[in-house]
Amino acid sequence: MSLDTFRQETREWLAQNCPPGMRKPSRGEPDICWGGRNWKFESEDQKIWLERMAARGWTVPMWPKEYGGGGLSREEEKILREEMRAIGARSPLESFGIWMLGPALLQFGNEAQKKEHLPKIARGEIRWCQGYSEPGAGSDLASLQTKAEDKGDYFLVNGQKIWTSYADKADWIFCLVRTDPAAPKHSGISFVLFDMTTPGVSTKPILLISGKSPFCETFFDDVKVPKENLVGNLNEGWTIAKYLLTHERASIGAGGSLAGLRSLPAAAIKAVGRDQNGRLADAFIRNDVIRAEIDGYALLATVERYKAEAKAGQGVGSKSAILKYAGTELNKRRYETFMTIAGSDGLEWESERSEDGTLAREWLRTKANSIEGGTSEVMLGIVAKQILKLPGA
């Protein structure tokens, strides 16, 4: 099928199938569909939209069809995104399974694991959380201590994770565990999957400065994990962990680009107006808005360029650290500007007009962007070491 035909058909299909409620601008977090066993759809429209998109594999457009994906090429996927944006269609499903675990399983999972887990991610049936960080292992992730002992046909897992986003809502966890305490720290780690309802798993929410969107402490107390849930080889989990992180970082970083976010110029125009020449009336704010917009363009263009280069076989690798760093720092700047624009309106925390402090909460939440998935300092360290090859980095 030619790309033009694909665009035409996609446009028609979206026009017929995207319910009206899913074309309203998203308010961000509260409107995201995360899926999972216990998911309560906010509306019938949200449910229908997920089912229809999942049936075409378009919740994960570029995954192979046999695993619940749409089998689209990069160009087709871009068209799909463009056509969705054109009618203001929301994303039908977001999840850690889509952003992180899926790509890792496609690369490192065995056939049975792919068949078992990927379609459920694609259909939004199972919601995943990420068990990486521990109280003593943050930036220095490889020093993690949660241990998994080989008990014949299962691993016995004991330990604690922290900052596990949505652990209390997730159905399954992908988890880094130490399987060889004697080996050097990077060589004794394995990558395992297990059900959060397994006996011995418990979670305790931690409140964020933004109030909502809790993340958790997660405890493992004699948790039995079947051997077949080991992904890749024993003690080679670090490779998978890093691969997954590059996907996590790229998607967190891309969040700083323009696509699908609040519009800074629109907010500024609404708040401060324009002078007779069409310029934003507040020169100080205008300056900030311009810088943020141009950097947003630059980031978007860089994401696209890296994709094109990856496709052409021109190595990209640790460059996801740049996207993560630039994207998250930009996003923080953008939200500082949103807050400046909003003035005292932006300070409202409990009020009808602010929908209980949506902006203030988003602003606070962006502060985590440069921490989660590896801090900005860690990203700069990766660039210094792996790209610039500076000594001792």
Added chain:
Amino acid sequence: MIALDEDRIMLRDSAREFLTDKSPVSELRRLRDTRDQDGFSRDLWRGMKDMGWTGILIDEANGGSDFGHVGMALVCEEMGRTLAASPFLSTAVMAATALRRSGSEEQKKKWLPAISEAKAIIALAVDEGRKHNPEATALKAEMSGNAFRLNGDKSFVVDGHVADQIIVAARTEGDPGKKEGISLFLIDSKSPGISIERVIGVDSRNNARIKFENVHAAGTDALGEVGKGYQLLENTLNAGRAGIAAEMLGVAGESFDRTVAYLKERKQFGKFIGEFQALQHRAAHIFGELELLRSLVLSACVALDKNPDTAGLSVSAAKFKAAEVVKLAVSEAVQMFGGMGMTDEIDIGLFMKRARATQEFLGDAGFHADRFALAQKF
């Protein structure tokens, strides 16, 4: 967005090889120290012709190689890396763009092959004050019969001191500040009434102040439609702006690479200074900024190749970012070289000087920030 294909990678690699061989930074020093009368090497310019660069934006029928703007940018970037001085941007980029787009058949036939063959240098005279502002064009062109009489002053005319021809932006109607009423003329630099003063810049590159006193221009010397030259001028300038942004990417990239090399070589406190995290993180930050700039330059050139009339936004984004990044890269370079960075002996200072000039040329960061915003109605 695109990845470079094999042809373009080859173009870039051959440009790098050619320039490091024929026009390394030491060549700029030679031009400076000997106060070379042209401020560039005519041999080098002929070499660029053999490489197909003089005709890089010219169609094959007129002797060009027609590599497009992406190709142009690759060459400009490499020129930035070695600080190569040549009339490339004025002649092969801007004059060629203006002529190809709006020249009469006669003008095209005469000048496009001449540019391709490196037989003509053509400068663009736009700026009049200390800041780039094409709309403010005040130089007057008064119609008398079928001809025009030009009066006024131009400044910062890059390559104006060696130009055979000058494309001059003039006002045939209206007041300075208006887009309407601007016209372009292509005139012989030896025409009576033209006086040219050579200016050697801080970057050892050359431009000219040019005085027009009752200079005669025939009706056939007009480039494009009289009174409606603004869009043509914009397209011409945008090609130049994308080119200079690419050069800035090269200037910033090269001074950064030299800095990183120094971090791996200089020792203090018994360590390589590159082991200090304070410097590592600043270096990594610059690397990230260079990556962002590279994407903007490329997307501006892709946009120019697609449709020059709608590329203004991307071009301004690129030129804005280029100004910010080149300033960061050269300032940090001097700082990280310590006292050595302040000496004329090493090249870093030359990069800093060129960076300053490129920031001003064809609109500084503020100019392009404003354009970018206005194009998006804020």
